[in-house]
Structures are given as C-alpha cells and as structure tokens.
Amino acid sequence: MIKYSLICSEKHEFEAWFSNSSDYDVQKSKLLIGCPYCSSTKIEKAIMAPNIASSRKKEEITMKKNRNLSDLNSVIGKLRQHIKDKFEYVGDKFPEEARAIHYGEKEERKIYGEASLDEAKNLHDEGISLSPIPELASPKNKKKLN
Secondary structure (H helix, E strand, O other), X not given: OEEEEEEEOOOOEEEEEEXXXXXXXXXXXXXXXXXXXXXXXXXXXXXXXXXXXXXHHHHHHHHHHHHHHHHHHHHHHHHHHHHXXXXXXXXXXXXXXXXXXXXXXXXXXOEEEXXXXXXXXXXXXXXXXXXXXXXXHOOOOOOOOO
C-alpha cells in the first residue's frame, strides 16, 4: 500500500491510499479519483516529505501506540461492563425475546444476545429497534487489543 497526498484543480488537498504507484496512474487515467470536497477529477500528486523515523521517533510512536491501545482497552472494558450491568443476556433467543418485548408479550427490559444478519434485518423490518454490538465489545469476549 502507498499513500499519496493529492491536490485537485481547485487546490483542495487530501490523501488517498493505493495498492501501488501504477494503481494510482490507472485510476487517474480513468478519472476514478475524485476530490472529496468538490468532486473534481483533475487530480495531481502534491509535494510530500518522506516520513523517515529515527529510533527515538520510532520509540515515541511505539509508546503512543501502546498508550492508545491501553486507553482503547480501558474504554472497551467499561463498555463491556456497562452492557453486562444494564442488559440481560438472552443468547441465541434474542430474536424471540426482542419480538416478545416489542409486542408486549413480555416485560420491557434491555437485552442483548445473538442474531444472524437475516434475523436482525427481519427485526428491523418489523420496526423493532436494535443495535449491533461489535464482537470486541461483547461481555462474552474477553480479548484485548494487542
């Protein structure tokens, strides 16, 4: 992958990733690269300074990455605990429980569990409000980011 700083004919600057340098050339020739600000397809590469990191800079980057991962793991842990404390886990019975609550057959309460994409779509089509929980944030998942 290669990242280019690009500039359009209206002087808007933006970045884009390409598989390789020839991928940029092919996309540009087919007018597939558009400015996200004005949609112009008259795009050129902007001047870029190389990003050469010294060993000190690499250490700073590693430390920042570790801090960010630690912060993210902390937030994910708090989210998992919130879900565990405030919601009832109903497992693979989620679609049935959500319907029963929605149609007043069961007491209203906050639940979470598993549902296939088709089941979730059907619930949504019935007007049942639901939100996916990323697997990483599920109380059932104890993994941390590395």
